[in-house]
Amino acid sequence: MKELRVKISGFGGQGIILSSYIVGKAASIFDGKNASMTQAYGPEARGGACSSQVVISPQEVDYPLVDETEILIAMSQEGYDKFLHILLEDGILLYDSDLVTNLQSHKNFKAKKIPATRIAEELGKKIVANIVMLGFATAQAKIASPEAMKQAIIGSVPAKFKDLNIKAFDYGYNYKGE
Numbered sequence: 764m765k766e767l768r769v770k771i772s773g774f775g776g777q778g779i780i781l782s783s784y785i786v787g788k789a790a791s792i793f794d795g796k797n798a799s800m801t802q803a804y805g806p807e808a809r810g811g812a813c814s815s816q817v818v819i820s821p822q823e824v825d826y827p828l829v830d831e832t833e834i835l836i837a838m839s840q841e842g843y844d845k846f847l848h849i850l851l852e853d854g855i856l857l858y859d860s861d862l863v864t865n866l867q868s869h870k871n872f873k874a875k876k877i878p879a880t881r882i883a884e885e886l887g888k889k890i891v892a893n894i895v896m897l898g899f900a901t902a903q904a905k906i907a908s909p910e911a912m913k914q915a916i917i918g919s920v921p922a923k924f925k926d927l928n929i930k931a932f933d934y935g936y937n938y939k940g941e
Contacts, residue, residue, distance in 0.1 A: 766820040769906055770832040770849065772842025773862075775813045778893035779838065783815035785897060785915045786906055790819040793911030799827035812841055819906070834904045836896060837863050838879070855904045859896060875903050877938050883931060888924075891931035898935025909936060 769786060773779045780802045787798040802815040816829035835850045837843035837858040843866075850856055852871045860876040877899045883892035894916060901912050913929060920928045 768829045768832045769817045769834045770829050771836040772814040772846050773838030775811045779813045782893045783817050786817045789907035789911035789915035793914045799824040894928045894931040895935035898932040902936045
């Protein structure tokens, strides 16, 4: 396996940072790889632009920043607009079709969509849209093993929401796409 760079973008309050933390934890602790996670968000935090990135590698990670990415996860239109240009040719774009609606041409990469926010609302808590997306990303882009992701989720969310988050992950993982 070569190095895999994942960029997750959205707005504050969507769990973007938690998503990267879970991906890094799944890859490093449970899948036995090396991972580095960095984050960025605007001063307004909730509602403002937010992004995080994870570099996953079989060797030590030398450079933790993601200037180009194989996988872009866009949970908001602003995140899509801001980071689409760093998605490499033949990369994978995974986006929330409820919140990313103004799309550019996708002929140089694969684009897969899921109504993550709507699914999360149907599951009872809009806040798990990020976990729905992680399930979808795990199935579509193989960012980590599903077992590792579930273990990382269980160890990263409040105990009382563990079952809901695993249900959200499974729903995203089994979603076939639109």
